[in-house]
Amino acid sequence: MSWDRRDWRLLPVALIALLLTYAPALRGTPVWDDAGHITRADLQPVEGLRRIWTEPGVTQQYYPLLHSAFWLEHRLWGDAPVGYHATNVALHAISAWLLWLVLKRLGAPGALLAAVIFALHPVQAESVAWITEQKNTLSGVFFLLSALAYLEFDESRRRLDYAAALGLFAAALLSKSVTAVLPAMLAAAIWWKRGRLLVRRDIAPLLPFTAVAAASGAATAWMEQAFFGASGAEFTLTPLERVLVAARATWFYAGTLIWPWRLSFNYPRWHVAITRPLEYVPLVAIVVVTVALWMMRRVSRGPLAAWLAFGFALAPALGFVNVYPFRYSFVADHFAYLAVMPFAAAFAAAVVRVAPGRRSATMAGAVIAVALGSLTFAESRSFQSEEALYRTTIERNPGSWFAHNNLGRLLLDRGDKEEARQQLVEAARLENVHAEPFANLGLLYVREGQNVEAIDVLREALRRDPSNAAAKANLARAEFAMGNDLQASRRIDAAIVHYRAALEVAPEDPAIHNNLGGALGVAGRFREAEAEFETALRLAPGYREAQDNLRRLRAIQR
Secondary structure (H helix, E strand, O other), X not given: XXXXXXXXXXXXXXXXXXXXXXXXXXXXXXXXXXXXXOOOHXXXXXXXXXHHHHOOOOOOOOOHHHHHHHHHHHHHHOOOHHHHHHHHHHHHHHHHHHHHHHHHHHOOOOHHHHHHHHHHOXXXXXXXXXXXHHHHHHHHHHHHHHHHHHHHHHHHOOHHHHHXXXXXXXXXXXXXXXXXXXXXXXXXXXXXXXXXXXXXXXXXXXXXXXXXXXXXXXXXXXXXXXXXXXXXXXHOOOHHHHHHHHHHHHHXXXXXXXXXXXXXXXXXXXXXXOOOHHHHHHHHHHHHHXXXXXXXXXXXXXXHHHHHHHHHHHHHHOOOOOOHHHHOOOOOHHHHOOOHHXXXXXXXXXXXXXXXXXXXXXXXXXXXXXXXXXXHHHHHXXXXXXXXXXXXXHHHOOXXXXXXXHHHHHHHHHOOHHHHHHHHHHXXXXXXXXXXXXXXXXXHHHHOOOHHHHHHHHHHHHHHXXXXXXXXXXXXXXXXXXXXXXXXXXXXXXXXXXXXXXXXXXXXXXXXHHHHHHHHHHOOOHHHHHHHHXXXXXXXXXXXXXXXXXXXXXXXXX
């Protein structure tokens, strides 16, 4: 790839602008799911890097290049959130700069304005301000580098450029598999540029990219179900239901890009009713728009190319493949990261063409940049802490059981039991399928000594999810407490059964081993109790409660 030294001047400008825009989030604490991405203790040694690449399931999703980046970052600044946030901002700035280079090479009008829109659009806040979504910002850099290398190959036909494009594409897929849409988006861009796609020149070189993309997508779909929880009642949709979900989601994303107001970390998860005629309106609208743009392609190919690229970019997140977040909602802002690119390109081209002159276009671009940057600055405040994130979500989506539940658990762990009770009761009222609100409400009752109430709600949690380890462990705690109160051996035996069931789901949880040891000790099964305390200490060497329990048990046995 050839680089003009003058092109580099915009990169530091983009970085400074984005650091200012995302200033509220830079020192934000980790939020939901971040702990699963920042490299955990057992993966921090050099051996952990090997496991990241060779053991699917050892990390949150099999994206080994992403988790290698997290591993390296942990070496640099440990658990300090500011390092991860700054990295996300820097990667996003690089992507915006690369998008400008890609569009400039394609000859797209308003390339710089498109890059500005991509960089500053509020929909991007979830990807940039949330540590977890470094998968978007990192994969976006490789995605655009691959596109740039491929466009170089498209002109030069040099094998080295082709190999570079394919290698960078593989790096993008190993960071996040949604980048599998690159060959389709390149085809749309080349068709827009030349007005046709030739089999030998244009389609054949993209076939290896397509094969690699298909393999990556299939592997990710399998792993989502096998390792990462993308299975169950929430995912049992018929093919027709999936098409209707995809159509509605497409218009949802188009709407948020056009009018990015009151964005939410968690949107309502709508119910699909195939017997309702209104459910088909979004699908019909997509067909009508596509046909209309096809018919006007001889006047201008740009709108159709942008529309197709927008659909391609969204395709992996439209519901055709099960991914874990669908259990909470069919849509999320971070799913639209790549889709902002064709939207920004089309919008910028329209501004440039409508504006009466270069000066007017520049002024319009400045107004757009300030407006989008201001909205994104405000949006990034939501990511300053978990509490801020959940409270903002509840304000914008009061029916979010997810936000009520997570805020309730946060407040419970902080000791604010009264508001925690309110939030968890509301979460349990709102949610008809998931066990988490009942498991957390049961934990609250256990901590307050309301064991009868705890047993009722924890049994409801286990009715909804028999494999919920937290519910099993807390039910055992409640049964154990009732056994102490009533001197009923059957309660102790029930507690032991529940603890052992919890360990089948979470065998590495030291707290469950410690609590099982306590129940076994009360039952007079001292050798088994001692083994459980020792296991708890092996898993968590500094576990004070297990140390005290083991010391007391050995004192009794002397």
